[in-house]
Amino acid sequence: MSFVSGLxxxxxxxxxxxxxxxxxxxxxxxxxxxxxxxxxxxxxxxxDDTFREACFANSREAASRWGLVRDPEEVRDLWDRESGRTLxxxxxxxxxxxxxxxxxxxxxEKHHLRKVxxxxxSPAHARFKAWRERQVVRSxxxxxxxxxxxxxxxxxxxxxGKGCSVGCWFCGVSAPKLGxxxxxxxxxxxxxxxxxEVLRDLLGPTSARWGFCYWATDPLDNPDYENYLVDFxxxxxxxxxxxxxxxQRHVERVKALLKMAEEREGLIDRxxxxxLKQWDRIHEAFSPEELLYVEAIPxxxxxxxxxxxxxxxxxxxxxxRAAKGLxxxxxxxxxxxxxxxxxxxxxxxxxxxxLIAPCNANERWPLGYWVVxxxxxxxxxxxxxxxxxxxxxxxxxxxVDDRLNxxxxxxxxxxxxxxRLGTPHQxxxxxxxxxxxxxxxYLNKGGMTVGEVxxxxxxxxxxxxxTTFHRCNRLLLTGMLxxxxxxASNSLGQWIPGPALVHA
Ligand code: SF4
Numbered sequence: 170m171s172f173v174s175g176l177x178x179x180x181x182x183x184x185x186x187x188x189x190x191x192x193x194x195x196x197x198x199x200x201x202x203x204x205x206x207x208x209x210x211x212x213x214x215x216x217d218d219t220f221r222e223a224c225f226a227n228s229r230e231a232a233s234r235w236g237l238v239r240d241p242e243e244v245r246d247l248w249d250r251e252s253g254r255t256l257x258x259x260x261x262x263x264x265x266x267x268x269x270x271x272x273x274x275x276x277x278e279k280h281h282l283r284k285v286x287x288x289x290x291s292p293a294h295a296r297f298k299a300w301r302e303r304q305v306v307r308s309x310x311x312x313x314x315x316x317x318x319x320x321x322x323x324x325x326x327x328x329x330g331k332g333c334s335v336g337c338w339f340c341g342v343s344a345p346k347l348g349x350x351x352x353x354x355x356x357x358x359x360x361x362x363x364x365x366e367v368l369r370d371l372l373g374p375t376s377a378r379w380g381f382c383y384w385a386t387d388p389l390d391n392p393d394y395e396n397y398l399v400d401f402x403x404x405x406x407x408x409x410x411x412x413x414x415x416x417q418r419h420v421e422r423v424k425a426l427l428k429m430a431e432e433r434e435g436l437i438d439r440x441x442x443x444x445l446k447q448w449d450r451i452h453e454a455f456s457p458e459e460l461l462y463v464e465a466i467p468x469x470x471x472x473x474x475x476x477x478x479x480x481x482x483x484x485x486x487x488x489x490r491a492a493k494g495l496x497x498x499x500x501x502x503x504x505x506x507x508x509x510x511x512x513x514x515x516x517x518x519x520x521x522x523x524l525i526a527p528c529n530a531n532e533r534w535p536l537g538y539w540v541v542x543x544x545x546x547x548x549x550x551x552x553x554x555x556x557x558x559x560x561x562x563x564x565x566x567x568x569v570d571d572r573l574n575x576x577x578x579x580x581x582x583x584x585x586x587x588x589r590l591g592t593p594h595q596x597x598x599x600x601x602x603x604x605x606x607x608x609x610x611y612l613n614k615g616g617m618t619v620g621e622v623x624x625x626x627x628x629x630x631x632x633x634x635x636t637t638f639h640r641c642n643r644l645l646l647t648g649m650l651x652x653x654x655x656x657a658s659n660s661l662g663q664w665i666p667g668p669a670l671v672h673a
Contacts, residue, residue, distance in 0.1 A: 185267040186260065186274035190282060190436060193462070200271070205457030206239040207247070207272045213237060214248045216448045218471040224248065238457075244269050256280075279464070282436060286321040286379055292512075293373025299646075300563040304511040304526045307648035311529060311578055312506070313594035320527055322511040324372050325380040327364075329391040331518050335414045337443060339468070341507035342536050343481040344385035351517040353393035361397055361517065363549025365404040368513075371556055378407035384514050389413050395426060408433035414441040417450040427459060440465040478505035480530035480537035502578065502593060504530040506537025513556065520546050524559045529578070533653075541654050564652070567641045569620035573612060574651040575644075581613045588612065590649050597647060599640070604632035608640055 181187060189196035189204075196204070213220050213235055223231035228241035241248065243266045246259055259265060260273035287305070292298050301322060309317040331348030333340070351357050369377040382401065388394045388411055402408045408430050416423045430438060442448050442465055451465065468475050477483050484504055491498040508527040515522050523543040530537040542559050546552040564571070575581065575590060582589040587600035588609030599605055607630050611622045623637035644650050 181274075184261065184263070184270050184274070186270050188278055189275065190278040190462075193431065193434065196461070198458075201458045201461055203268055204271050204275055205459075205461045206237075207244050207268050208461065209452065209457040210237050210239040210241060210244065211247060211272075212448070212465055212467075213452070215473045216442065216467040216469060216471065217445060218473075221473065239268070244272065247272060279437065283318065283321055286323070289375050290322055290324050290379035292324055292371070292376045294371055294560060296563055296565045297372075297512075297560045299565050300560075301511045303646065303648045303652070307576070307652075308527055310592050310595040310648060311502075311576070312527070313592075316505055320506075320509045321379070322527075323379050323381060323509055324376050324512040325368060326384045326510050326512075326514050327380065327382045327397075328384045328386045328514070328516045328518070329382065329388070329394060329397060330386050331516070333385060333387045334390050335387050335443075337414065337441075337468070337482070338486065339477045339481075339483040340385070341478045341480040341483060341505075341530075342385040343485070347390055349518050350391045350393075352391075353396040357517065358396070358400070360548065362400055362404060364515065364517075364552050365400060367549055367553040367556065369405055371553070371560075374406065378405045378409075380405070380512075381409040381411075383412060384510075387413055387415055389415055389419050389422065395422075395429065398426075398429070402433050408435035410436065410438055412439040412441060414443060416440045417447055417454060420454045424455070424459065427463070430462065435462070438463050441468055442466060443468050445469050445471050478507045478530075478537065480504060480506050480508075481535065484530045484535055501529055501531045504537070506530055508536070508538035510538075513559075522546065522552070522555055522559070539653055564645065567619045567638065567645055567650075569623075570618050572615075573617055573619050573622055573641060574615045575612055575649055576651045579649065581609075583609050583613065597649065599644070601640075604630045604636070605640070607632075608637065612644075 176184070176186075187195045187200065189200065210232065214224060220231060220235055223234065224241055228245070232239065232241050246254070246265055246269055256273040256277050260270050260277065262270070292301060301324075305322055308320055308322075312320070330350040332346050333344035334347040336344075336346070365377075368380065380401075382388055382394070382397060391397075398409060398411075411426060411430075413419075413423070427438065429435075440451065440463055442451065448465075448467075448469065451460075455463075466476060467473070468477065479487055479499060484499075487496065487499055490496045506527045506529060508525060511526045512524070513522050514525055521543060522545075524541040525538040526541060527538050528534050534540075542562055544555045544559070546555050567573075578592055579590045580592070580596075582591075583606065584598070584600065585606060586602045587598060587605035589596055589598045591597065599609070604626050607626055608622065611617055611625070619638065619641050622641075623634040626632040626637050627634050641650075645652075
């Protein structure tokens with residue numbers, strides 16, 4: 170797969186860069202060492218405030234004190250980026266070191282991966298596909314381009330356990346304490362393979378490969394996690410991403426897992442690093458080359474701009490501080506989500522499925538995702554039936570008795586010939602001198618059915634009912650209508666009921 174900024178093989182060769190993410194074999198040992206050493210220096214720079222300070226004072230001395238191989242001056246443009254230049258411009262700059270160009274090329278390739286992921290994860294099932302596309306569009310408008318860019322809308326995620334042993338104070342999905350694990354027994358293995366086949370048939374082989382096997386869990390809490398991954402690879406043709414926050418507790422196991430990913434052409438795995446001590450132990454235990462395909466995310470307090478989404482426990486904590494008057498309450502459009510699935514969350518311990526979609530965390534959805542429906546299964550057949558019923562419950566067009574409500578996060582503005590709907594991130598205008606203004610008025614009022622609105626517009630301003638249905642469908646397709654499920658709200662942050670679909 171070609172990757173960066175439309176470069177030809179000849180241009181890449183002149184720049185000394187290669188596409189090594191989608192084709193790991195292209196990364197020979199020298200390339201790996203070069204890239205790995207740069208990444209190690211930058212990891213330390215981003216994670217460690219003392220190192221940053223030392224680096225700005227005397228970078229070479231700092232590198233030698235921290236035992237880093239890469240000469241910081243060789244890659245200064247990557248850590249002392251006053252110029253604000255883009256990765257693409259740095260990558261093409263022959264006056265900079267080849268190591269800078271290689272690092273930029275690899276980073277661009279990783280950004281490209283998100284795009285590929287989002288596109289290929291689109292399911293084959295037409296109704297499900299249309300619903301997911303609406304979630305992609307809505308996310309951009311609700312969350313804004315920057316936050317939405319990180320959401321790949323994966324088709325499913327699987328938990329092989331209950332809860333998580335790590336207990337991060339900021340957990341965006343409020344994982345409960347560690348509970349039961351689904352061990353790889355013959356019965357569980359058989360059920361797992363049946364589920365994978367159902368997912369492959371329903372989503373299509375291209376989409377299904379983009380699922381992954383953790384959610385409000387750390388996958389390494391399950392001692393048999395790797396067995397499940399091997400089945401995933403065998404049946405879906407892809408070795409899924411792992412994210413763990415405890416690599417330093419399972420060094421040999423993680424090394425073996427990374428080797429499995431290497432042999433099976435995995436893409437990127439991730440470490441979530443919570444303390445500086447953890448960084449030290451990771452850097453001691455793993456060589457820079459071993460971590461070449463691992464994105465280590467600095468969550469520790471000394472990190473430069475640690476990335477913490479305001480959702481789940483981070484939101485709870487923030488709200489508690491606001492209640493004490495220590496900080497301002499956070500507006501809903503400034504919260505966030507770590508939910509990157511528009512699809513199924515499957516738990517193999519209690520055999521449940523939830524159909525979810527990401528949103529800004531709020532009082533009703535504190536974990537940063539809607540639960541559209543949920544249900545239970547006990548074998549492959551009931552799993553399949555459940556997924557189909559969940560998808561059948563999704564709209565692909567407006568129905569005559571649907572309540573016509575715009576999304577609660579949208580601002581409404583009535584225009585002479587229509588109306589405008591928008592968020593601080595995006596707005597859309599719907600104009601037509603013939604009845605669009607009146608449709609806007611009914612929309613803003615809310616609560617009427619599509620049939621009632623269509624009939625009134627026909628009587629009042631002579632707009633054919635078919636035209637109103639067409640306009641309402643346009644609103645649906647552009648993600649403007651409120652598609653949150655009906656049901657009781659729950660701000661406990663653990664289990665949020667949507668319409669239940671239990672197995673027969
Ligand atoms: S953020 Fe991840 S590792 Fe931390 S508690 Fe939540 S699920 Fe566990």
